[in-house]
Amino acid sequence: MEEDFEFGFTEDPKFSVERYEEMIRNHDQYFFDAQAFENIIDYYIEKNDPAKALQVTEYARNQHPFAAIFLIKQAQLLVVSNKPNEAFAALDKAAMLEASDADIYIIRGNLYESMERNTEALENYEKALELAEETDEILLHIAYVYQNMGDYDTAITYLKLCLKQNMENQDALYELAFCYDVLDNQQESVQFYMQYIDNEPYSYAAWYNLGNAYTKLSLFEKAIDAYDYAILIKDNFASAYFNKGNALVNLEKYAEAIEVYRQTFEYEQPNADTYCAIGECYEKLEQMDDARSFYKKSVKMDPKLADAWFGIGVTLDFEERYFEALHFYKKALDLDIANADFWFAIADAEYKLGHITEAEHAYEKVVELNPLDVDAWLDYSSILYEQQNLSGAIEVIASAIKNNPEAAELYYRMVAYLFAKGEYSEALNQLEIALTTDPEKHYILFDYLPQLQENKVIIDIINRYTR
Template identity: 40%
Template sequence: MNENFEERDEVQATVRRFEQMVASNESAFFDLAEFESIIDHYTTNTQYDKALQACEAAVAQYPFSTELLIDRAQVLAMKGEYTAAATQIEAVALLDPDNPDVAVTRGIIATQRGDFSTAVDFFLGAVERAPDRDDIFFNLGLAYQSWQKYKSAAKYYKQSLRLNLDNDVAVQELLYCLEVSERLEANLDFFRRFTDEDPYSAIAWYNLGQAYYRAADYEKAVSAFEYAILIDNKFYEAHGYLASTYVSQEKYQAAIEEFALSYEKDQPTAEALCNIGECYEKLENWTEARRNYQRSIDINPEMDEAWFGIGIVLNAQERWLEAIHFFRKATTLYDESVEYWLALAAAEYQLGNVVSAVEAYDRATQVAPDNKEGWLNWSIILYEQGNFDGAIDLMRNAVEVQPAEAELYYRLCAYLLAAGRYREAYEVLENALTLDFSKHRLLFDYFPELESQRALARLIDQYRK
């Protein structure tokens, strides 16, 4: 097996041993390097409370270790406890002023505080003292990314990966910066170079696969992930990404088989089972979809996607009353998903629960005011109840939020016509026709009887190119 993965397995085993110690409230011995790897594991996975807990346990065993005191300061900064972090690092600076990690930690605190220029200066100072450390370049990338200077961020993430190809977070952040700055296609060679230099590096093929995946070149992504798996068939993350690539190609059966290989034997993860459930859902195999979603929840009751998935399955079977329970649970676990609120609203409306449906649509438009479905579906309820003025006011709000969305203007025009407010309707229609003439058919989809209105036809003809 690839040395990187052996190392990763060792870290996982050490973390499990530490968590058993915490759970049983007993003391166990860990050497300094083990504590460092535990803390690093938690910070990489943004589990800062656990990272701080590991720092406290480590400092209790090794009270004079400057490395651990520095780790503690960095974790405090990541948790947003800047004053405590600054106090801690200044105490270390008195003991060891030339330690590059003092500058790194000051940089992390400045980044977290939003003082990006100062952060960059600190990190560049650290680079001068330790030019071969990938984590310093990674932090430079993060500072520039937080500053929204994506080109500079990408430059330093690349430097970080040249020194350590096995930093998956750096890969993800680099790909994000390249996407945001629309430079992904032009930078695929950066990832290809690593496979050219070492064709037997599973991680190089895996990273290249991720780059192709993000560039939506799914055929090449499949090939790259297959190479990674060929080199190391226990590369679970590569199996997971290959499965996701198959999902993007709508090859759901192939995806199911790969998701089932994305974890250790007989140790399925909640994420993998939820993904398998979604694939069965796409195949309309409701029984297997629900079974896998439920297994996902059994492992992790906080898995909002799985609760939502069962709701979707029940919804497809027109079992709306049961679906509502699962949709509501999903919104409780993750309140910021417009998809969850829209599904809940639609199910409530199917059962005639108008008040609950309106409340859910209201929440959907708060969560994602730029999602037109919430506004459109909410307005239909008001219109069907004969509340034309309410529907009109709602759509006026919608067009204020999304002034470039033609469909909202056409719907507003339809409601104004229904209310007999013709002059206003024609003004709105002119806006709609200017924005997107081709969508004028929507007006007649909403109200077929409007096709016979000559004044309307004449106005539309004036905008016909």
């Protein structure tokens, strides 16, 4: 006859696990009380072994058929094992045994949330709110569902409720920043974090998010102060150092930025983005060897980082090594084919190498991708003008004006081209528009066609607008 042993929760959890494993090895049947089974299940969950943990729930359910906890644990494990239908079935059984357990509705809500069945997810979370003692995580999940539905205002309401209950819920702080971002409402974001900090001055996450909100408002000095507080509270906060570095770059304080970026290496492994950011600072300081060395470290770590390949090209371009630069620009372009800046650099390098057709093609891509890039339109038209293709140059500038009706430099350039083509009356019309748009920029005309300084008609028109 098989002998039953009983093991209770007074035992050390480790002892319960050992006895359980012995039972499995011996194909035996020992009895464990509910707490001992919970300990064994938790042990396997911590060991990241859901299959074994699930096996324990089966034994536990056989020995304790009326304990809802084992059905709930089973449901959690089935969710992890990607068996939603079985998880739903376990939760239904658990609800029959103990309908007032909040975990049933939380797990069911999670399942519906992952299936994007938002209404059912919300119904379950609302039910869990009525039953649970601690509700900040439930409020956070409700906010997630509203985000999935695209209702960011309601999501913000729930995130604030969540933080009211638990000021230290980092996820809620970050999600709130995300929602304000989507709504492009940085002012309200700043207001919220300032209020939050009044109550909780040592929340590094709140200071960090305040810094991010200031950054988005281009208030870089204030952003740096906020990041400094975050770092003061949590001195190994690598992201705060990195974002502080970015803020310094925006203030053109490149040498300081390099120091701050380097500090991140004390607290986390160097990564490609940081190497690339340091490379860019050296590039701005025109220390091209240092810049290139950091860009190379960056692509070694992440060969898919287009900006770093591009950076190597920029350093070579600066040294007038256009042919080599082109090679790296094209590598960057392969990774990000729709990047107008990459096309612009390629156009410029091709032009400097005397590859006029290739340059024209690249400029065409730049203005197609970014029709608001006035410089690209000017350069593109300039190449055509140099090739004596006056009609082409005029056509390009006409398109440029259509896309940028406020840009005076385009009208002045048009005047120069029309004069060169001998279309004087249309040139004078365009000159009037240029002077109306911005009389101060009339020097552009003489930069292009110095001989017009001798033209009395033009000088008289200009004097009418500039006196």
